[in-house]
Amino acid sequence: MSLLRLRLLGGLSAVRSVDASPVAIQPRRLAVLALVATAGDRGIARPNVQALLWPDADEEAGRRVLNQAIYALKRDTGADDLFVDARELVLNPAVVEADLWEFEAALTAGDPERAVRAYGGPFLDGFRLPQAGDLERWIDERRSALEHRVAAALERLAMQRREGGDPVGAVVWWRALAGRDPLNGRVTLELMRDLAAAGDRAGAIQQARIYETLVASELEMAPDPAVTAFAESLRRPGKAPPVVREAPPVATEAPAPSVLAPSLAPPVAVPVAPPVEHRAVTVPSTVRIRRRWVLAGLAVLVTGIGIGALLSRRVTGGDASAGRAPLLAVGDVSDYRGGGDSTLARPLADMLATNLARVPSARVLSTARMLELMRQLAPEGTASAGLTAAAARQAGAAQLVDGAVFRLANGNFRLDLRRIDLADGNVITAYTVHGTDVFSLADSATALLARDMGSRPPAGSIADVTTRSIAAYRLYEQGLRAFSGGDNRVARPLFEAALAEDSTFAMAAYYFALSSDTEEGVPRLARAARLAAAAPERERLILKAGVAFRDSDPLALAYADTLTTRYPEEIEGHLYRGLTLLNQGENATALPSLRRVIAMDSLALRGTLARCAACEALEAIIYAYIAMDSAALAVQEARRWTELQPRWRLPWETLFGALATRGRGDEVWEAARMMAAVDPSFDRDPAGPAYRWIPMDEPASAEEALRSILAEGTPRHRMGARWYLTIALREQGRYAEALEIARRYREANPASRNGTPALPVAQALYDLGRFRAAAALFDTSAVRPLPDESPTRYARRRAWAMTLAGGALAAAGDTVGFTARIDSVRVYGARSSLCRDPLLHHHLQGLLLQRRADHEGAVAAFRRAICTTTLGYTRTNYALARSLLALGRAQEAAALLQPALRGGIEASNYYITRAELHELLGETWERLGQRDSAVAHYAVLARVWRGADAALAPRVARVRERLAALGGAARAR
Numbered sequence: 001m002s003l004l005r006l007r008l009l010g011g012l013s014a015v016r017s018v019d020a021s022p023v024a025i026q027p028r029r030l031a032v033l034a035l036v037a038t039a040g041d042r043g044i045a046r047p048n049v050q051a052l053l054w055p056d057a058d059e060e061a062g063r064r065v066l067n068q069a070i071y072a073l074k075r076d077t078g079a080d081d082l083f084v085d086a087r088e089l090v091l092n093p094a095v096v097e098a099d100l101w102e103f104e105a106a107l108t109a110g111d112p113e114r115a116v117r118a119y120g121g122p123f124l125d126g127f128r129l130p131q132a133g134d135l136e137r138w139i140d141e142r143r144s145a146l147e148h149r150v151a152a153a154l155e156r157l158a159m160q161r162r163e164g165g166d167p168v169g170a171v172v173w174w175r176a177l178a179g180r181d182p183l184n185g186r187v188t189l190e191l192m193r194d195l196a197a198a199g200d201r202a203g204a205i206q207q208a209r210i211y212e213t214l215v216a217s218e219l220e221m222a223p224d225p226a227v228t229a230f231a232e233s234l235r236r237p238g239k240a241p242p243v244v245r246e247a248p249p250v251a252t253e254a255p256a257p258s259v260l261a262p263s264l265a266p267p268v269a270v271p272v273a274p275p276v277e278h279r280a281v282t283v284p285s286t287v288r289i290r291r292r293w294v295l296a297g298l299a300v301l302v303t304g305i306g307i308g309a310l311l312s313r314r315v316t317g318g319d320a321s322a323g324r325a326p327l328l329a330v331g332d333v334s335d336y337r338g339g340g341d342s343t344l345a346r347p348l349a350d351m352l353a354t355n356l357a358r359v360p361s362a363r364v365l366s367t368a369r370m371l372e373l374m375r376q377l378a379p380e381g382t383a384s385a386g387l388t389a390a391a392a393r394q395a396g397a398a399q400l401v402d403g404a405v406f407r408l409a410n411g412n413f414r415l416d417l418r419r420i421d422l423a424d425g426n427v428i429t430a431y432t433v434h435g436t437d438v439f440s441l442a443d444s445a446t447a448l449l450a451r452d453m454g455s456r457p458p459a460g461s462i463a464d465v466t467t468r469s470i471a472a473y474r475l476y477e478q479g480l481r482a483f484s485g486g487d488n489r490v491a492r493p494l495f496e497a498a499l500a501e502d503s504t505f506a507m508a509a510y511y512f513a514l515s516s517d518t519e520e521g522v523p524r525l526a527r528a529a530r531l532a533a534a535a536p537e538r539e540r541l542i543l544k545a546g547v548a549f550r551d552s553d554p555l556a557l558a559y560a561d562t563l564t565t566r567y568p569e570e571i572e573g574h575l576y577r578g579l580t581l582l583n584q585g586e587n588a589t590a591l592p593s594l595r596r597v598i599a600m601d602s603l604a605l606r607g608t609l610a611r612c613a614a615c616e617a618l619e620a621i622i623y624a625y626i627a628m629d630s631a632a633l634a635v636q637e638a639r640r641w642t643e644l645q646p647r648w649r650l651p652w653e654t655l656f657g658a659l660a661t662r663g664r665g666d667e668v669w670e671a672a673r674m675m676a677a678v679d680p681s682f683d684r685d686p687a688g689p690a691y692r693w694i695p696m697d698e699p700a701s702a703e704e705a706l707r708s709i710l711a712e713g714t715p716r717h718r719m720g721a722r723w724y725l726t727i728a729l730r731e732q733g734r735y736a737e738a739l740e741i742a743r744r745y746r747e748a749n750p751a752s753r754n755g756t757p758a759l760p761v762a763q764a765l766y767d768l769g770r771f772r773a774a775a776a777l778f779d780t781s782a783v784r785p786l787p788d789e790s791p792t793r794y795a796r797r798r799a800w801a802m803t804l805a806g807g808a809l810a811a812a813g814d815t816v817g818f819t820a821r822i823d824s825v826r827v828y829g830a831r832s833s834l835c836r837d838p839l840l841h842h843h844l845q846g847l848l849l850q851r852r853a854d855h856e857g858a859v860a861a862f863r864r865a866i867c868t869t870t871l872g873y874t875r876t877n878y879a880l881a882r883s884l885l886a887l888g889r890a891q892e893a894a895a896l897l898q899p900a901l902r903g904g905i906e907a908s909n910y911y912i913t914r915a916e917l918h919e920l921l922g923e924t925w926e927r928l929g930q931r932d933s934a935v936a937h938y939a940v941l942a943r944v945w946r947g948a949d950a951a952l953a954p955r956v957a958r959v960r961e962r963l964a965a966l967g968g969a970a971r972a973r
Contacts, residue, residue, distance in 0.1 A: 003095045004017060005096075011121065014033065014077070017097065021562065022565075023076060028053055036091050042088070056131070079096075103118040112156045127589075154177040158170045161423075167198040169422075171191065179599050185215075205235060327399075328398070329365045329392035331402035332345075333352070333415075347470065347477045348442060352445060353366060355443065357536065358536050358538075361453075362453060365569055369570055370395070372571075374387055375484055388402070395600075412436050413441055414434050415431075419431075440461075466505065467502040479512075504531055506543060510542075523788030525546075528547060538570070549579060560580055564577055571613050572613075574593045583833060585835040597613050598617050619654055621637065631662045631902055634661075635655065635659055659671055672692055684713060684714075686723070697731075727906075734947060736768065742764045746758060758778075762774045795831035796834065803841075806818035807875065810847040840873070843873065846861035855887050859880060866880075869899035870899045874900040874909045875911050893924045897921045915941055922959070938966070939963065942959050
């Protein structure tokens, strides 16, 4: 067995073969491995490596740094024989294995399916080195060549399935090819033809609509006439769509019945997937814009790409570990025990899927993933054998295990199983096992299957790593089905009941936390984390990655990386990896993971499903553009999303939020109208008027609408109205009234655990100039850990609270007080993986230097504190702009203040008002001699501060004076 596994397809990384643990290798040294691995057994000359990686070094220096890199690689990997000794650099195949080699070997052997499975994504996707232009060109050329080869393999597979009379199988490969090249009319047409041949007329029409939308937006061209004509033929009622080839009838019983036990009930057929009706599922809109951007009370700051991820490559089952074993799915286990109790078979199926995943080298889809795919294929929830097989194919599975369980006369059980080849529906092997209970059945069946797969059975029993209570398992499995359908109200009590039966059941605890409201879910996640050690490896990694991501734990990326390496068919690993990298500001590196999430979950984008990982990825991508101060691109991508899912609130809500950051009044109103059309509850949501009016500098209009909700709304809506009303009043300079509303908001939340209700009060006190009182209250929001709160989550809250309190003390002139906090903020912030938190101490350092009139030093510190100029802590933008103005660098100040105005009205942006930004921007433009721009900002300020507190009178008078001097007084009316 090799020592090291190198991943070049879909990224660049190295893991140890024995346990898939990541090997920490510096990027330029990783590039050495990539260059040598790509050369294969031909090898690559050392001067060529030097020229690509150290282009500016002379020959001697280049030789020296390459030798140092080779030495370091041997040290880091623990392999002295990493390279074969020769004039040309060649990796030792006895030490290293690489996915690229497996891909090329499969193509050479004429096995396109194995090649596609080995293709985990674009060559070195997301990998970049500074000042290495020749290397980038080499990567692009190699990537393009591999893309052509995998596309040819996909088309070959699709045609093989079609010619074999299997349009459903052909659809899988056409979808993969269309995902790679969605603007290709010929591929789209071939996919539509096989969709129609499989009976999915609606799916074929939907594919045409996606293609037409993308061609119009990307190329600004008319779609391929052949696609349009075929779609029209499908829309005509009564007219049968053209069929590529009539599929042969599928047997209603297994091809090899003699192999099965004689008493096996009628076997579960594996037919061509039935027509899938595209129905919209009504999803209760309980999530406001603020909650979608803030997870567990924390702003999720992301950067990345747009809906162009829809154009990503869809590779069926492709991953870094592919090529070792076929991907296996566990289907239905029918219950023929009699007695009217039919609740045993479903838990048994999940036990099998969980236990088989423990078999060394086995690749098995989790039950949760299968349930999600089945829900996407049939939103109405009607299960069938054909649906199970279609879901397995959609995930890239090559084989399906299903069967039946019986009760014997002596009270024991018999389980009959068969392993089916999904390519042709033939039974590969049949099995019969006996046991005294379902746990022994699962263990015995796993042992037989493991032996057939050339592996050893897992150690211990499935009961050792799940639960010994069949009642707990039944409740857990029922909860998992409800959770996969997005019905948390049903799922939550089922998981809770499972935990009542067995309080140590780790996955029941995890899903109980995920199905809970945010505030309740935090301690429940902590409970699940404590139980994780007892769970099977796959489930443990899913649990650990999920908890670490939600806690912003620095280990989140390590867990996600390990999950994607060991279990690449599970979508959670890719989602957590992408979002964690985005949170850390690793934008380019995150793109392949987010693209893969959308590719794996593409079916969810054709309807309105309650659980939609692709939608989470798309939403994060769109808001990433806002974080990058590219609101125009965010709007563009959000519009495309609304075209793909026009009957769901979330795309319109995302578009609404993106437009609001740009202050585009008419367009915001239109998006709001569409939101209300698809979800009438939007008109009662306080976020609506807040986001309609405040970003357009009309806080008085927002106040009027919010007071109406406060008078007539439900208790929950009144709570939200108070939160937003404090913002609207602060924007108008009415800080005393904001303080009164904030206190009512706090009084209405006496049981809150996380200190959030204190923040509006503390901020209003800060605005009123009561800085010490504000600092004390900011501190109370994170004085001590909450019950069951993870150390990472507490450290994150503490760093933020101390930064806010430190800023208030700085404003009060208490240099000793806020200086003493700098080191503590640095220590606490370093425990968070969010890009904002480890940088917060630089903000306080900047305030200290600014107070000492060291503006050059302050500018450097403040710049280090900025994670994103739009959705970060925008008070840093404001402070940095002040130091830049003190240095006479007004142009740079304007460049920092404008993005802050394009941010949201909550999260980090909550702590400075748009009015203050307008005030400083007016001064900045005036210094730059931009009279019209200065007038525009002063005019907004004069209008919104019309009823401001008396304490603001000198500032209001100065604004009006500047307007008069600049000839813009009329614009303030």
